[in-house]
Amino acid sequence: MRSIEVCFSPELIHLHEVTGKLVVVVDIFRATSTMVAALAHGVTEILPFADLEACRAMQNQGYLIAAERDGLTAPGFELGNSPVAYTAGAYAGRKLAMTTTNGTLAIEKSKGAAEILIGAFPNLQATVTYIQSRDLDVLIHCAGWKGRFNLEDSLYAGALVQALGESHANREDGALAMGSLFAHEGNNLVTYLSQASHAKRLQNHGIEADIDFCLSLDLYNQVVGVSQNGELRIV
Amino acid sequence: MRSIEVCFSPELIHLHEVTGKLVVVVDIFRATSTMVAALAHGVTEILPFADLEACRAMQNQGYLIAAERDGLTAPGFELGNSPVAYTAGAYAGRKLAMTTTNGTLAIEKSKGAAEILIGAFPNLQATVTYIQSRDLDVLIHCAGWKGRFNLEDSLYAGALVQALGESHANREDGALAMGSLFAHEGNNLVTYLSQASHAKRLQNHGIEADIDFCLSLDLYNQVVGVSQNGELRIV
Secondary structure (H helix, E strand, O other): OEEEEEEOOOHHHHHHEOOOOOEEEEEEHHHHHHHHHHHHHOOOEEEEEHHHHHHHHHHHOOEEEEEEEEEEEEOOOOEEEHHHHOOOOOOOOEEEEEEEEHHHHHHHHHOOOOOOEOOHHHHHHHHHHHHHHOOOEEEEEEEEEEEOHHHHHHHHHHHHHHHOOOOOEOOOOHHHHHHHHHHHHHHHHHHHOOOHHHHHHHHHHHHHHHHHHHHHOOOOOOOOOOEEEOEEEOO | OEEEEEEEOHHHHOOOEEEEEEEEEEEOOOHHHHHHHHOOOOEEEEEEEEOOOHHHHHHHHOOOEEEOOOEOOOOOOOEEEOHHOOOOOOOOOOOOEOOOOOOOHHHHHOOEEEEEEEEEEHHHHHHHHHHOOOOOEEEEEEEOEOEEEOOHHHHHHHHHHHHHOOOOOOOOOOHHHHHHHHHHHHHHHHHOOOOOOHHHHHHHHHOOHHHHHHHHOOOOOOOOOOEEEOOEEEE
């Protein structure tokens, strides 16, 4: 029986075994949602960076550069961290270098896994189908908010746990709790998550369209985002 | 409006502000349940220790000494970490020095708080009533399991969040999630928690009586456990 577990923060990842696992990195508001949007709309490759300057330097190599700090586009970057910036296809065919507050750190700290996927609600079912085809234990790595538990990443973890109930029935405590939570609150995702602290922060920035996108289920049924050799691509 | 938040592990406590808060330390299986049992049945004072040898040395000063490592009584100690060892009143009037895997660490790491309470299901309502009488924001500090999220401490946090819904309505994400979880699963606590990984570990040790005790609600309606100057007492 394959197992499934949840790590609620990059600050706890050293307590989990990543080696040999299929790790799903999730940062719903907004890094992994934006990555999925970019790949679904034609961006060919994404290079995630933890560091702002290393990301900026990629512009000289022809990369589109995107950076967010504390919810805003970092000064001097072409793009921030808005998924809807990609949905018109304006960046199809481009390569993207990207850094965000929490999401890229979680990818960085997932190194050593057998496979690393990029999770988001708009490609939930595609990700589920792919995971079911792989004979690997699953670790869901929530980016959290500055190291702390957050509601949206945890609920996505719960959605994945529920959807993988048959194939990954061996649930550790975090997976049990989040599976239950999603079972009870998942049919009311937008209202429930409007209470989340980061949703409130984003509402203050006037980016409701981003929030709507990030909580939309299954817009892309063929798109699975994978991290290979440090690059993100469609699998 | 007073706030309430949950820290799921001592490894995340540095990301939370403890100064000025009322911190409730919880280690359901079994440290804080045992502490509450001991105080309710006449132990006058508990000194928690992170270190085994420092705890053992207290025997020369007339203390009863108790130590648990990995779920078992540590060699050379009079008691382990079983709450039912105290319920017949055999240790009434004694002072107790105690060390456990996760619980005493969480108490240690809560230093600096305005007040530190010891939380357990057997004195839940007494603790709620006390907290409502204090004009302080609440931080629930879950001991977890070797730094990881665990189900029983998190559900206790949810119980407290639910019970403090009127007085502490400003809930951060962890409190929101656990309040929801307890609202949906709390009426079925014993069955739900029988899935928890630590409950399974304890069942393997043949200590079902401890589990039953730890999940019994409101046995002691006057007992509130508080940490003051490093000592635990009834408030």
